[in-house]
Amino acid sequence: MEKLNIILYPFQVPFLASSQIYWVYILSAIFIATLIYVFGRGNQERDKNLLQYLLPKEVYLHRSSITQYKYFFPICLFEIIFLVPTTIYLANIAEITDKTLTEITGITAPFAITIPQLWQNILFTFFIGLLADFANFLYHYLSHKIPVLWEFHKVHHSAEVITPLTVYRTHPVELFFGTITIVSVAVFGTGIGMYLFGTEMKQLLIYGVSFERFIFYLAGYNLRHSHIWLAYPQWISHVLISPAQHQIHHSVEPKHYDKNFGYILGFWDWMFGSLYVPTSYEKLNFGLADGESNLFNSVPNIFLQPFRAIWQRISQISV
Ligand SMILES: [Zn+2]
Ligand SMILES: [Zn+2]
Structure with missing residues (x-):
């Protein structure tokens, strides 16, 4: 890759749909936050105007935020130099899994679907998304339970104020192993799907992002790393992690420790006894x-x- 492309990458990140801070996701979060402000829900102080509510100085000019802005550039460079090529390489796992299963069983695509229907591709996309979300949960859970992993994960939790850029406040070691784990599991699942149903089954993508993740990012993802409180009704919070639930995950309050490890889905936490619903x-x-x-x-x-x-x-x- 050309040096110039590498150096420009941090500036391109807000224009990549695969990044959580894609401008469209940021815009949708601002839109939802505006609705929260207008309809008087959440935690806004009444004397603040909309701009002060959306971008409070005490959050966005906090020294923890300033460090985060500076950290964004080196971590993006790490991502483009080491992580992107690795994840591209990991895509081979799908084919290897398919081939290996075919060799072991001596059967090719036992439930072959030659022309998949839309609902079949939707189910397939959900299946891969479910696997990836569980891998995400598990890696996050272990990052809190295994001391060596926790030392790296502390970087993310060291943010004293949280902003959409906090998602990039991740140590390179965690970013590398976490991403490899999640991508490997997802690609392995794709390989199993290819073996069972044939290679015509496809994940539904929107701008290169699986559609369930695209919707998740669009539905106010960036509010989870923000000062804006958005909680879901109790029963939804058992299935989907709300922005408020992830904020609780960042809280210093002892009763909030080791709660809400989930990324998209809440029921992993429910199953593992770590769910906290405000x-x-x-x-x-x-x-x-x-x-x-x-x-x-x-x-x-x-x-x-x-x-x-x-x-x-x-x-x-x-000693
Ligand atoms: Zn954590
Ligand atoms: Zn976080």
Whole structure:
């Protein structure tokens, strides 16, 4: 890849439908936030005008946000140099899975569908989406439970205020292994689908994004990393993770620890006993407990702190 393309990549991210901060998703989040403001729900203070409500200075000019803006560039460069080529390579897993299953069983496409109907492709897309969402949940769950993974995941939780860019506040090690895990599981599922039903079954894509994910991003995804409270009715919150539920995941309050690991679906948390459904608005403080967020107060510290902490853990064990 040309050097210029690599350097320009961070500026292209807001125009890529595969990125969570695609301008269309941001616009839809602003639209939903405006509706929340107009219809008087949520946590807005009455004396604020719409602009102050949408973009409060105390959030967007907070030192934690400033660090996040700076961190966006190096993490995007990491993504384009290391992650994008790896995920393209991982696409081969589908074919390998299909071929291996065919060789083992000696049968090609036992339930072959030569001309798939729309509903069959929709089901297939949902099946892959379900697998990917579970892999996402599991990786996130383990990131909180396994000390080494937690040291890297702390980067995301060190945000003291959350904005749509917080999704890019992820350590390269976590971004790399997390993405590889989720993509591998999804592509493996695609391979199983190819084996069972033949290669005509296709995932439904909108601008290269699977349609269920596109809808999920469009339905206010970016509010989850924002100061704007949007909770779903109780029963929906057991099935889909609301923006408020992810904000609770970022809360420093002990009763909120290790809750709501889900990405799209809430019922993984329900099954694993980690679901937290707020019954009313809760004022939240974000970050790590005991002021630990301070250890991640600059771009170099975001990169280095997990390694320092892991080294500390190792030296404590060996003493
Ligand atoms: Zn987390
Ligand atoms: Zn988050």
